[in-house]
Amino acid sequence: MTGFKTPLKIAGGVALASLLLSLPALGQDAAPAEEVAVTLSEGVSADVVFILNSLLMIIGGILVFWMAAGFAMVEAGMVRTKNVSMQLLKNVSLFAVACLMYYLIGYNLMYPLGNWAMGSDETGGYLGAFGIAILEAVGITADSADDFSYAATSSDFFFQVMFCATTASIVSGTLAERIKLLPFLLFTVVLTALIYPIQASWKWGGGFLDSQFGFLDFAGSTVVHSVGGWAALAGVILLGARRGKYNADGSVNAMPGSSMPLATLGVFILWMGWYGFNGASQLAMGSVGDVADVGRIMANTNAGAVGGALAALVLTAIIYKKVDLTFVLNGALAGLVAVTAEPLTPGLGTATIIGAVGGLLVVFSVPLLDKLKIDDVVGAIPVHLFAGIWGTIAVVFTNPDATLGGQLISIIIVGIFVFVVSFVVWFILKSIMGLRPTAEDEDLGLDKAEVGVEAYPEFK
């Protein structure tokens, strides 16, 4: 029932290969317009550039914040009714923890602005600065701004703190329905205070991956999404599967989610938030080129989701004879993750194909994880880790500044760092306090056992 015939495999492989070979051709845009004789302005003043850059990140931050609602709804919909309150609680509290840790430690660790504790901008930055995040004073002027050529520090912090929270959200979906709240939040503390900011500084903070390997990751296929995926993978290996998920003979028991409407709503919310996630990562909107780029990024972001959703739809129809809604949802997200590494340079067609490959990866890898007895409740590892790695590699197809070597080395370095440190932290937490609730509590449901507020109290 789940296998498919060899000729189909070969045909699929040939189709994929020809798609990938055609990627450069699909990157073509319209021919450039001729010079207009009359110029109405010569750009905007430096004040307005600062304002528009800051505005972009203010709006972007709000959109990325909204992704927290998306994660919460997807996860609430994909877990069983008896665990919904716990899942929602994890989402709200991890968000708060992430923002607090990023303020206390993460922001300056990630953006030391040249003041590296270990290394330097020239030789390679390894460990950023220590200190709490401090915004500019109230009512700054152009003279008193931290970086007048860029944007308000407040808008930068507001935007970036949301990325930190997004990374933490990825982990909660994989580990759902059988993890205690406290060890999960303690892991989140370490992830958001240290793991995420340190590896992010290596690229976005001007660290060694950026300066020495020419690593390109526009909005974080590796820096955000694969990081969440590696942390989740380390956790799920130590946590184990849900009780009753896998039988001794290797067969799998399906545990359908409680609400497809919530799961779908969550995906659309994430999709919308991604316009801020990718679009505002341009970090500039004060010129004709920049604002056009922002629009282009958003169109490509959408195209990625489209490709991923359609690929999953077609593939599940072929393999299973019925289209699985949850795969289409995962596919859309995987498509979004895939274009996140480079949403600017591709053409719309290429962006769609890059997203489609993300969708393919998800449909194949979800059953694969089950074969390995890795119980990923929402498919976060396929969506964020596998599609994140693919998206990071795909940068070389459309951006000539990227090198395959640079991308691969960076993927590996970040992967090893995040996986190993996460594994150690999860291991320590497991040894000290245990990660799982008791078997009785897990069967009863975490809403009753740990939260004390049932999500569906009248549903008897």
Next chain:
Amino acid sequence: MKLVVAIIKPSRLEEVRQALNSLDVHGMTVTEVKGYGRQKGHSEIYRGTEYAVHFLPKLKVEIAVDDAIADAVSTAIRDAAQTGRIGDGKIFVLDLLAVTRIRTGETGASAL
């Protein structure tokens, strides 16, 4: 007095209710249940895993009736609930020892 217990397909409830109304039976209790007889379950696929659903949703309709109309009630339910396909259900008739109307305290046939 008899207690007529019928396990029927959920889609037939309205027909059964109307059929009983025309017999002047105006009270019943309906419970959502799961069950199977000769109608096997079906299989579904969730995220690449095939699983069997053995139990099917049914409705249990319970009516307390006078001995005189018990047979007529059973027949009416059968006619209304039947679709001709496997899974139509079953009707059980049990002896009912006592009935009390809670509001007034009436017992026996006048409480039906």
